Amino acid sequence: MATRITNLLGIKYPIVQAGMSWASSNVELPAAVSNAGALGVLAAGPMRVDDFSRTLDALAGATDKPYAVNIPLYRPQAAELLDAMAARQVPVVIASQGGPKAHLPRFREYGAVWIQVVSTLEHAKKAADAGVDALVVVGGEAGGHPPANEVSTLVTVRRVLQEVSVPVIAGGGVADGWGIAALLALGADAVQLGTRFLLTQEAGVHERYKAAVLAADVHDTALIGRRGLPVRGIRNAFAQAIFDAEREQMPQEHYDALFKKGTLKQAALDGDIEWGKVELGQSAGLISSIRPAAEVVKQLVDELRQASARLHEMDLRG
DSSP states (O other): OOOHHHHHHTOSSSEEEOOOTTTTSSSHHHHHHHHTTSBEEEEOTTOOHHHHHHHHHHHHHHOSSOEEEEEETTSTTHHHHHHHHHHTTOSEEEEESSOOTTTHHHHHHTTOEEEEEESSHHHHHHHHHHTOSEEEEEOTTOSBSOOTTOOOHHHHHHHHHHHOOSOEEEESSOOSHHHHHHHHHHTOSEEEESHHHHTBTTOOSOHHHHHHHHHOOTTSEEEEOTTSSOEEEEOSHHHHHHHHHHHTTOOHHHHHHHHHHSOHHHHHTTOOTTTSOOBOOGGGGGOOOOBOHHHHHHHHHHHHHHHHHHHHHSOOOO
């Protein structure tokens, strides 16, 4: 399964586990995914610097395969987190929500790969021009922070591929090997999956959170917080309060305060699935089990091979 991404990262399969705050802010999930031949990703977003440094050390000891760290560059302690990553020579950096240009030289100095997360053609071009090695291109079906324009993964990825030459990892709306095959056929060099790896035994979120995601169908998510930085989440009491505030045209200051009341931590760690932000992708409706991450990788690869074989069996000559 050689692609530009597998060759660039030194991984066996063109599969990337998304960096998910709390869910992959641990050793267990990224180590299991990397050891299975895909790319495991540690999510630095919610972590304190000391905890992050200890977790990085433990992750390096838990796998001898390539792994990545996802870091949102806007967060207050991003500089300290980047220092810890550079000191430990993290092999792959996946950055979001901030410009990469100022950070590239010192990570390139020891040979790190820098991948930038984008959701629009404009940001994809800027990141490519800045010199990143690859892009994660996310469409509207994705969990977490999908594009506010809600353009689908199929369209967003294809549009970026028309204009940008760096390797692309496509993300959003995929939970099985058939979806991976579709995006590889579209021109992507690998596929990022979040919700599928959220529903694994190693994901570090509350069991009530996992149960809520497992119970969700494809139509049970919504874009919440359109007047700010929206998230795709489950339609719970928090989401309804936001929808009501939008309908009633609540003043922006009060709206922002209301949106901040519900947090991902509240749902992911405390298990408050009514008033916390239960972030998930539309692909939750395609998933029917919580399994070990290594088994998920194997199943994804088996399904990808089935999908590929089906395409090869077709007579496409007309």
